Amino acid sequence: MNISTDNIIPITKARSMLGDLTEKVRKDDYIVLTKGGIPTAALVDIEYLNKLEKEVEKIYKKTYIEPKLLPYTRYFGDKEIKEWEEEDNLE
Numbered sequence: 001m002n003i004s005t006d007n008i009i010p011i012t013k014a015r016s017m018l019g020d021l022t023e024k025v026r027k028d029d030y031i032v033l034t035k036g037g038i039p040t041a042a043l044v045d046i047e048y049l050n051k052l053e054k055e056v057e058k059i060y061k062k063t064y065i066e067p068k069l070l071p072y073t074r075y076f077g078d079k080e081i082k083e084w085e086e087e088d089n090l091e
Contacts, residue, residue: 008032011040 011033021031021043031043
């Protein structure tokens with residue numbers, strides 16, 4: 001990540017320069033927008049955002065399993081997972 005004080009801009013200042021800021025966010029360069037001195041949002045290149053989403057998806061699907069426990073594991077189907085998600089939403 002390429003972060004410096006040049007990449008941190010108050011939202012009030014960013015409003016008037018949004019067009020210019022969108023030109024600055026390329027690859028992994030991004031702008032952090034602050035409100036009251038607190039980071040609240042980021043302006044990122046859309047291709048970089050897509051890359052991050054894909055990486056998170058890969059990580060989310062992986063989990064570490066102790067090799068000795070593999071014989072005791074099984075695949076959970078989409079139907080089972082959906083049922084669990086629905087149960088979670090009811091709570």
